[in-house]
Amino acid sequence: MVCFQILAAAIGAVAVVLVLRLWIVLRPQDVRLRESLNLLVVAGSGGHTTEILRLVGSLSSAYSPRHYVIADTDEMSSNKIKSFERDQANRDCNTMYPQYYIHQIPRSREVQQSWFSTVFTTLHSMWVSFPLILQVKPDLVLCNGPGTCIPICISALLLGILGVKKVIIVYVESICRVETLSLSGKILFHLSDHFIVQWPTLKEKYPKSVYLGRIV
Amino acid sequence: MKCLFVTVGTTSFDDLIACVSAHDSLQIIKSLGYNRLILQIGRGTVVPEPFSTESFTLDVYRYKESLKEDLQKADLVISHAGAGSCLETLEKGKPLVVVINEKLMNNHQLELARKLHKEGHLFYCTCSTLPGLLQSMDLSTLKYYPPGQPEKFSAFLDKVVGLKNKH
Incomplete structure:
Protein backbone atom coordinates (compact mmCIF):
# COMPACT_ATOMS: atom_id res chain seq x y z
CA MET A 1 0.00 0.00 0.00
CA VAL A 31 14.32 37.71 -28.30
CA ARG A 32 17.95 36.74 -28.65
CA LEU A 33 19.67 38.45 -31.57
CA ARG A 34 21.36 36.13 -34.05
CA GLU A 35 23.01 36.05 -37.46
CA SER A 36 21.54 32.83 -38.78
CA LEU A 37 19.43 29.95 -37.64
CA ASN A 38 18.92 26.28 -38.13
CA LEU A 39 15.47 25.80 -39.63
CA LEU A 40 13.33 22.69 -39.57
CA VAL A 41 10.32 22.70 -41.88
CA VAL A 42 7.56 20.12 -41.60
CA ALA A 43 6.24 19.57 -45.10
CA GLY A 44 3.15 17.47 -45.42
CA SER A 45 1.30 15.93 -48.23
CA GLY A 46 0.18 17.77 -51.35
CA GLY A 47 -1.26 21.19 -50.60
CA HIS A 48 0.55 21.58 -47.29
CA THR A 49 3.92 21.24 -49.00
CA THR A 50 3.05 23.77 -51.70
CA GLU A 51 1.95 26.28 -49.07
CA ILE A 52 4.90 25.88 -46.76
CA LEU A 53 7.38 26.13 -49.64
CA ARG A 54 5.90 29.48 -50.61
CA LEU A 55 6.60 30.68 -47.08
CA VAL A 56 10.11 29.22 -47.02
CA GLY A 57 10.72 30.88 -50.39
CA SER A 58 10.22 34.29 -48.78
CA LEU A 59 12.87 33.70 -46.12
CA SER A 60 16.37 35.11 -46.38
CA SER A 61 19.46 32.92 -46.68
CA ALA A 62 20.02 33.44 -42.95
CA TYR A 63 17.61 30.55 -42.47
CA SER A 64 20.21 27.92 -43.15
CA PRO A 65 20.74 25.01 -43.06
CA ARG A 66 17.20 23.93 -43.83
CA HIS A 67 15.93 20.57 -42.69
CA TYR A 68 12.71 19.25 -44.23
CA VAL A 69 10.67 16.53 -42.57
CA ILE A 70 8.19 14.60 -44.69
CA ALA A 71 6.09 11.48 -44.15
CA ASP A 72 7.83 8.40 -45.46
CA THR A 73 5.03 7.62 -47.92
CA ASP A 74 5.26 11.01 -49.56
CA GLU A 75 7.42 10.88 -52.71
CA MET A 76 5.60 13.82 -54.27
CA SER A 77 6.67 16.25 -51.52
CA SER A 78 10.25 15.07 -51.75
CA ASN A 79 10.32 15.94 -55.45
CA LYS A 80 8.64 19.29 -54.85
CA ILE A 81 11.24 20.20 -52.23
CA LYS A 82 14.14 19.20 -54.46
CA SER A 83 12.89 21.28 -57.38
CA PHE A 84 12.11 24.19 -55.03
CA GLU A 85 15.65 24.15 -53.63
CA ARG A 86 17.07 23.95 -57.17
CA ASP A 87 15.08 27.04 -58.14
CA GLN A 88 16.20 28.88 -55.02
CA ALA A 89 19.84 28.11 -55.76
CA ASN A 90 19.45 29.31 -59.35
CA ARG A 91 17.73 32.51 -58.33
CA ASP A 92 20.27 33.40 -55.67
CA CYS A 93 23.58 32.93 -57.42
CA ASN A 94 25.42 35.37 -55.17
CA THR A 95 24.81 33.62 -51.91
CA MET A 96 26.46 30.35 -51.17
CA TYR A 97 24.45 27.32 -52.15
CA PRO A 98 22.30 26.81 -49.06
CA GLN A 99 22.46 23.42 -47.48
CA TYR A 100 19.31 21.43 -47.14
CA TYR A 101 18.37 17.97 -45.93
CA ILE A 102 15.23 15.86 -46.30
CA HIS A 103 14.28 13.53 -43.43
CA GLN A 104 11.49 11.00 -43.55
CA ILE A 105 9.45 9.87 -40.57
CA PRO A 106 6.55 7.40 -40.35
CA ARG A 107 3.22 9.08 -41.02
CA SER A 108 1.28 9.72 -37.82
CA ARG A 109 -2.08 9.47 -39.53
CA GLU A 110 -3.18 8.37 -42.99
CA VAL A 111 -6.30 9.99 -44.41
CA GLN A 112 -9.40 8.29 -42.94
CA GLN A 113 -7.41 6.32 -40.35
CA SER A 114 -9.37 5.69 -37.10
CA TRP A 115 -8.60 7.89 -34.11
CA PHE A 116 -7.86 4.93 -31.85
CA SER A 117 -5.11 3.53 -34.07
CA THR A 118 -3.84 7.08 -34.66
CA VAL A 119 -2.67 7.10 -31.03
CA PHE A 120 -0.32 4.20 -31.76
CA THR A 121 0.94 5.41 -35.12
CA THR A 122 1.61 8.81 -33.54
CA LEU A 123 3.58 7.15 -30.73
CA HIS A 124 5.55 5.28 -33.36
CA SER A 125 6.41 8.47 -35.22
CA MET A 126 7.30 10.10 -31.86
CA TRP A 127 9.81 7.30 -31.39
CA VAL A 128 11.51 8.32 -34.65
CA SER A 129 10.93 12.08 -34.34
CA PHE A 130 12.62 12.64 -31.02
CA PRO A 131 16.06 11.25 -31.99
CA LEU A 132 15.83 13.27 -35.21
CA ILE A 133 15.07 16.50 -33.36
CA LEU A 134 17.77 15.72 -30.83
CA GLN A 135 20.26 15.28 -33.65
CA VAL A 136 19.23 18.35 -35.68
CA LYS A 137 18.62 20.63 -32.65
CA PRO A 138 16.77 23.23 -34.75
CA ASP A 139 16.42 26.83 -33.61
CA LEU A 140 13.05 27.11 -35.30
CA VAL A 141 10.35 24.63 -36.30
CA LEU A 142 7.98 25.84 -39.00
CA CYS A 143 4.83 23.90 -39.80
CA ASN A 144 1.38 24.33 -41.29
CA GLY A 145 -0.76 21.43 -40.28
CA PRO A 146 0.02 18.02 -41.72
CA GLY A 147 -0.33 15.31 -39.05
CA THR A 148 3.42 14.79 -39.16
CA CYS A 149 3.94 18.10 -37.38
CA ILE A 150 2.47 16.84 -34.08
CA PRO A 151 5.23 14.36 -33.14
CA ILE A 152 7.85 16.82 -34.41
CA CYS A 153 6.53 19.72 -32.34
CA ILE A 154 6.13 17.57 -29.22
CA SER A 155 9.72 16.41 -29.66
CA ALA A 156 10.82 20.03 -30.03
CA LEU A 157 8.96 20.90 -26.82
CA LEU A 158 10.60 17.96 -25.05
CA LEU A 159 13.98 19.38 -25.99
CA GLY A 160 12.99 22.53 -24.10
CA ILE A 161 11.44 20.66 -21.18
CA LEU A 162 14.60 18.61 -20.75
CA GLY A 163 16.63 21.80 -20.86
CA VAL A 164 18.60 20.78 -23.97
CA LYS A 165 17.48 23.69 -26.13
CA LYS A 166 14.59 26.11 -26.46
CA VAL A 167 13.14 25.55 -29.93
CA ILE A 168 10.86 28.25 -31.32
CA ILE A 169 7.71 26.71 -32.82
CA VAL A 170 5.85 28.72 -35.46
CA TYR A 171 2.59 27.34 -36.77
CA VAL A 172 0.88 28.77 -39.87
CA GLU A 173 -2.67 27.55 -40.34
CA SER A 174 -3.38 26.54 -43.92
CA ILE A 175 -5.08 29.05 -46.22
CA CYS A 176 -7.82 26.43 -46.60
CA ARG A 177 -8.93 27.05 -43.04
CA VAL A 178 -11.33 29.95 -43.18
CA GLU A 179 -13.78 29.25 -40.35
CA THR A 180 -12.30 26.44 -38.26
CA LEU A 181 -8.85 25.29 -37.18
CA SER A 182 -7.51 21.94 -38.35
CA LEU A 183 -6.97 19.24 -35.73
CA SER A 184 -3.22 19.92 -35.72
CA GLY A 185 -4.03 23.60 -35.38
CA LYS A 186 -6.27 23.01 -32.37
CA ILE A 187 -3.51 21.05 -30.64
CA LEU A 188 -0.63 23.35 -31.55
CA PHE A 189 -2.56 26.53 -30.78
CA HIS A 190 -1.61 25.86 -27.17
CA LEU A 191 1.85 24.47 -27.78
CA SER A 192 3.38 26.85 -30.34
CA ASP A 193 5.21 30.12 -29.69
CA HIS A 194 3.58 31.93 -32.58
CA PHE A 195 0.34 30.87 -34.21
CA ILE A 196 -0.52 32.50 -37.52
CA VAL A 197 -3.93 32.42 -39.23
CA GLN A 198 -4.74 33.72 -42.70
CA TRP A 199 -8.37 34.77 -42.43
CA PRO A 200 -9.87 37.46 -40.18
CA THR A 201 -12.69 35.11 -39.11
CA LEU A 202 -10.16 32.88 -37.37
CA LYS A 203 -8.40 35.83 -35.77
CA GLU A 204 -11.74 36.82 -34.25
CA LYS A 205 -12.31 33.33 -32.88
CA TYR A 206 -8.74 32.99 -31.62
CA PRO A 207 -7.62 36.44 -30.52
CA LYS A 208 -4.22 35.15 -29.40
CA SER A 209 -3.35 34.18 -32.97
CA VAL A 210 -1.39 36.41 -35.34
CA TYR A 211 -3.06 37.71 -38.51
CA LEU A 212 -0.81 39.18 -41.19
CA GLY A 213 -3.26 39.01 -44.09
CA ARG A 214 -3.03 36.34 -46.72
CA ILE A 215 0.62 35.26 -46.81
CA VAL A 216 0.68 32.38 -49.31
CA MET B 1 -7.50 30.05 -80.30
CA LYS B 2 -9.77 30.09 -77.26
CA CYS B 3 -8.94 27.43 -74.70
CA LEU B 4 -10.86 25.85 -71.81
CA PHE B 5 -8.85 23.89 -69.27
CA VAL B 6 -10.46 21.40 -66.87
CA THR B 7 -8.40 20.09 -63.93
CA VAL B 8 -9.22 17.56 -61.19
CA GLY B 9 -5.84 17.58 -59.40
CA THR B 10 -4.14 14.49 -58.04
CA THR B 11 -7.37 12.61 -57.26
CA SER B 12 -10.24 11.79 -59.57
CA PHE B 13 -13.54 13.50 -60.34
CA ASP B 14 -15.30 11.28 -62.89
CA ASP B 15 -18.61 13.12 -62.67
CA LEU B 16 -16.99 16.37 -63.76
CA ILE B 17 -15.09 14.80 -66.65
CA ALA B 18 -18.22 12.96 -67.80
CA CYS B 19 -20.24 16.17 -67.54
CA VAL B 20 -17.93 18.46 -69.55
CA SER B 21 -17.24 15.87 -72.23
CA ALA B 22 -20.93 15.08 -72.75
CA HIS B 23 -22.31 16.04 -76.14
CA ASP B 24 -24.55 18.83 -74.84
CA SER B 25 -21.74 20.44 -72.85
CA LEU B 26 -19.40 20.31 -75.83
CA GLN B 27 -22.03 22.13 -77.88
CA ILE B 28 -22.28 24.83 -75.22
CA ILE B 29 -18.50 25.12 -75.02
CA LYS B 30 -18.27 25.48 -78.79
CA SER B 31 -21.08 28.00 -78.86
CA LEU B 32 -19.15 30.13 -76.36
CA GLY B 33 -16.33 30.32 -78.88
CA TYR B 34 -13.89 27.85 -77.39
CA ASN B 35 -12.05 25.74 -79.92
CA ARG B 36 -9.81 23.82 -77.59
CA LEU B 37 -10.69 21.76 -74.51
CA ILE B 38 -7.95 20.27 -72.32
CA LEU B 39 -8.94 17.72 -69.67
CA GLN B 40 -6.59 16.78 -66.83
CA ILE B 41 -8.33 13.71 -65.44
CA GLY B 42 -6.02 12.44 -62.64
CA ARG B 43 -6.66 8.84 -61.76
CA GLY B 44 -10.25 8.93 -63.02
CA THR B 45 -11.90 6.03 -64.81
CA VAL B 46 -13.85 8.19 -67.25
CA VAL B 47 -11.39 8.72 -70.13
CA PRO B 48 -12.91 10.61 -73.06
CA GLU B 49 -11.45 9.92 -76.51
CA PRO B 50 -9.28 12.83 -77.70
CA PHE B 51 -10.11 14.19 -81.14
CA SER B 52 -9.19 17.02 -83.38
CA THR B 53 -11.28 18.58 -86.11
CA GLU B 54 -10.74 21.78 -88.00
CA SER B 55 -12.76 23.81 -85.54
CA PHE B 56 -12.28 21.97 -82.25
CA THR B 57 -9.61 19.98 -80.39
CA LEU B 58 -10.07 17.82 -77.30
CA ASP B 59 -6.90 16.86 -75.37
CA VAL B 60 -6.90 14.44 -72.45
CA TYR B 61 -4.10 13.54 -70.04
CA ARG B 62 -3.79 12.22 -66.49
CA TYR B 63 -0.95 14.18 -64.88
CA LYS B 64 1.81 16.58 -65.78
CA GLU B 65 4.76 17.64 -63.67
CA SER B 66 3.32 21.15 -63.67
CA LEU B 67 -0.01 22.54 -64.80
CA LYS B 68 1.51 25.99 -65.22
CA GLU B 69 1.64 25.85 -69.00
CA ASP B 70 -1.96 24.72 -69.45
CA LEU B 71 -3.19 27.31 -66.95
CA GLN B 72 -1.28 29.95 -68.84
CA LYS B 73 -2.87 28.92 -72.13
CA ALA B 74 -6.40 28.80 -70.76
CA ASP B 75 -9.01 31.51 -71.23
CA LEU B 76 -11.23 29.80 -68.67
CA VAL B 77 -10.43 27.17 -66.04
CA ILE B 78 -12.86 24.68 -64.57
CA SER B 79 -11.42 23.06 -61.46
CA HIS B 80 -12.18 20.82 -58.52
CA ALA B 81 -12.19 22.61 -55.14
CA GLY B 82 -8.52 21.86 -54.38
CA ALA B 83 -6.79 24.81 -52.80
CA GLY B 84 -3.68 24.44 -54.93
CA SER B 85 -5.57 24.54 -58.23
CA CYS B 86 -7.83 27.40 -57.11
CA LEU B 87 -5.01 29.61 -55.89
CA GLU B 88 -2.72 28.92 -58.81
CA THR B 89 -5.48 29.76 -61.28
CA LEU B 90 -6.52 32.96 -59.52
CA GLU B 91 -2.92 34.13 -59.23
CA LYS B 92 -2.56 33.86 -62.97
CA GLY B 93 -5.61 36.08 -63.28
CA LYS B 94 -7.63 33.42 -65.10
CA PRO B 95 -11.40 33.24 -64.73
CA LEU B 96 -12.30 30.19 -62.66
CA VAL B 97 -15.31 27.96 -62.16
CA VAL B 98 -15.02 25.61 -59.17
CA VAL B 99 -17.14 22.49 -59.37
CA ILE B 100 -18.00 20.92 -56.03
CA ASN B 101 -17.74 17.16 -55.75
CA GLU B 102 -20.93 16.33 -53.92
CA LYS B 103 -19.51 12.95 -52.98
CA LEU B 104 -16.86 14.69 -50.87
CA MET B 105 -19.06 17.14 -49.01
CA ASN B 106 -17.04 17.09 -45.79
CA ASN B 107 -13.86 17.97 -47.57
CA HIS B 108 -12.50 20.98 -45.67
CA GLN B 109 -11.06 22.45 -48.87
CA LEU B 110 -14.61 23.54 -49.69
CA GLU B 111 -14.23 26.20 -47.02
CA LEU B 112 -11.72 28.04 -49.16
CA ALA B 113 -13.62 27.75 -52.44
CA ARG B 114 -16.80 28.96 -50.74
CA LYS B 115 -15.00 31.92 -49.21
CA LEU B 116 -13.36 32.92 -52.49
CA HIS B 117 -16.75 32.66 -54.16
CA LYS B 118 -18.31 34.85 -51.51
CA GLU B 119 -15.65 37.45 -52.15
CA GLY B 120 -16.43 37.34 -55.86
CA HIS B 121 -13.20 35.79 -57.15
CA LEU B 122 -14.70 32.69 -58.75
CA PHE B 123 -17.87 30.94 -59.83
CA TYR B 124 -19.03 27.94 -57.89
CA CYS B 125 -21.37 25.12 -58.93
CA THR B 126 -22.04 21.38 -59.00
CA CYS B 127 -21.80 19.05 -62.00
CA SER B 128 -25.52 19.29 -62.68
CA THR B 129 -25.58 23.08 -62.68
CA LEU B 130 -22.35 23.52 -64.66
CA PRO B 131 -23.85 23.64 -68.20
CA GLY B 132 -26.38 26.26 -67.11
CA LEU B 133 -23.72 28.32 -65.39
CA LEU B 134 -21.43 28.22 -68.42
CA GLN B 135 -24.19 29.74 -70.50
CA SER B 136 -25.32 32.38 -68.04
CA MET B 137 -22.15 33.58 -66.31
CA ASP B 138 -20.51 36.90 -67.03
CA LEU B 139 -16.75 36.63 -66.59
CA SER B 140 -16.34 40.38 -66.30
CA THR B 141 -18.10 40.34 -62.91
CA LEU B 142 -15.23 38.42 -61.30
CA LYS B 143 -13.08 40.46 -58.95
CA TYR B 144 -9.30 40.71 -59.17
CA TYR B 145 -7.52 38.39 -56.75
CA PRO B 146 -4.54 40.12 -55.16
CA PRO B 147 -1.54 37.80 -54.61
CA GLY B 148 -0.61 36.72 -51.09
CA GLN B 149 2.16 38.56 -49.29
CA PRO B 150 4.75 36.09 -48.00
CA GLU B 151 7.12 39.01 -47.40
CA LYS B 152 4.93 40.02 -44.45
CA PHE B 153 5.52 36.58 -43.03
CA SER B 154 9.29 36.75 -43.43
CA ALA B 155 9.39 40.22 -41.84
CA PHE B 156 7.35 38.93 -38.88
CA LEU B 157 9.55 35.86 -38.53
CA ASP B 158 12.82 37.83 -38.71
CA LYS B 159 11.55 39.94 -35.84
CA VAL B 160 10.36 37.16 -33.53
CA VAL B 161 13.43 34.98 -33.97
CA GLY B 162 15.77 37.95 -33.54
CA LEU B 163 17.47 37.95 -36.92
CA LYS B 164 19.45 41.10 -37.50
CA ASN B 165 17.86 42.89 -40.40
CA LYS B 166 20.35 43.29 -43.22
CA HIS B 167 18.05 45.01 -45.70
Missing part, protein backbone atom coordinates in the same frame (compact mmCIF):
# COMPACT_ATOMS: atom_id res chain seq x y z
CA VAL A 2 2.72 2.41 1.08
CA CYS A 3 4.62 1.37 -1.99
CA PHE A 4 1.76 2.51 -4.21
CA GLN A 5 1.43 5.79 -2.38
CA ILE A 6 5.13 6.50 -2.85
CA LEU A 7 4.88 5.55 -6.50
CA ALA A 8 1.81 7.74 -6.99
CA ALA A 9 3.52 10.64 -5.23
CA ALA A 10 6.60 10.18 -7.39
CA ILE A 11 4.57 10.13 -10.60
CA GLY A 12 2.64 13.17 -9.39
CA ALA A 13 5.84 15.03 -8.63
CA VAL A 14 7.32 14.23 -12.04
CA ALA A 15 4.09 15.37 -13.70
CA VAL A 16 4.15 18.65 -11.79
CA VAL A 17 7.79 19.24 -12.72
CA LEU A 18 7.05 18.50 -16.39
CA VAL A 19 4.05 20.82 -16.48
CA LEU A 20 6.10 23.51 -14.78
CA ARG A 21 8.90 23.05 -17.29
CA LEU A 22 6.38 23.19 -20.15
CA TRP A 23 5.00 26.42 -18.75
CA ILE A 24 8.49 27.90 -18.54
CA VAL A 25 9.32 26.76 -22.09
CA LEU A 26 6.15 28.28 -23.53
CA ARG A 27 6.43 31.56 -21.61
CA PRO A 28 7.19 34.54 -23.84
CA GLN A 29 10.92 35.04 -23.78
CA ASP A 30 13.27 37.83 -24.68
